[in-house]
Amino acid sequence: MGPGKKPLDCESTNxxxxxxxxxAEVEAEMTTLINSVPGNVxxxxxxxxxxxxxxxxxxxxxxxxxFEPVYKGTLVNWIKVSIKVLSSESTQRAxxxxxxxxxxxxxxxxxxxxxxxxxxxxxxxILVYNYLENNxxxxxxxxxx
Numbered sequence: 001m002g003p004g005k006k007p008l009d010c011e012s013t014n015x016x017x018x019x020x021x022x023x024a025e026v027e028a029e030m031t032t033l034i035n036s037v038p039g040n041v042x043x044x045x046x047x048x049x050x051x052x053x054x055x056x057x058x059x060x061x062x063x064x065x066x067f068e069p070v071y072k073g074t075l076v077n078w079i080k081v082s083i084k085v086l087s088s089e090s091t092q093r094a095x096x097x098x099x100x101x102x103x104x105x106x107x108x109x110x111x112x113x114x115x116x117x118x119x120x121x122x123x124x125x126i127l128v129y130n131y132l133e134n135n136x137x138x139x140x141x142x143x144x145x
Contacts (some may be wrong), residue, residue, distance in 0.1 A: 004126050041105050042117035046124045049083055056085070072131055080131035081116060081117065087122075097125045 052073030053060045060071045062082065071083045086097065097118055104115050119126040 023122065027122075041101060041115060042128075044117050044119045044126070046119050046121045046126070048075070049119055049126055049128065051076075052085055054082065077117075080111065082129045082131045084127045084129065086126065090145055097127065100127060 010056050050056065052070040052075050054073075056071055057067075058074060061069055062072050063070050065084055068087055069085050070132040071085070073081050075081055097120060101115065101118060104112070110115070113132060116128045116130060118128060
């Protein structure tokens with residue numbers, strides 16, 4: 001190996017360490033931001049949401065919002081929720097989570113879903129809303145009775 005060259009394993013380990021550090025910093029910043037939002041926005045663990053959706057089962061998938069899958073689930077306190085799994089681009093997801101939380105955390109209206117909380121754990125960015133039995137307001141209004 002020539003001068004200035006590093007073994008591939010060291011570069012890989014160093015990159016992994018840097019990525020883990022960045023992930024931890026983003027997670028800590030997002031947790032602080034969520035905790036500063038007025039209202040009752042809760043932080044959920046990925047494990048809680050995995051259990052609520054029965055391992056994100058296709059049977060519990062109720063649709064997509066954009067390119068992001070939405071699942072129905074039941075939390076341990078028997079509350080039905082919609083769980084929106086955000087896309088995989090790390091910096092975009094952090095901004096998207098914060099924007100959505102800040103925008104709708106205090107809005108209360110009979111025709112809007114209520115944000116219960118979020119999961120910001122590792123690479124996961126997931127939003128948790130109340131569950132609308134008829135899938136969405138648009139479907140409720142547009143489907144003939």
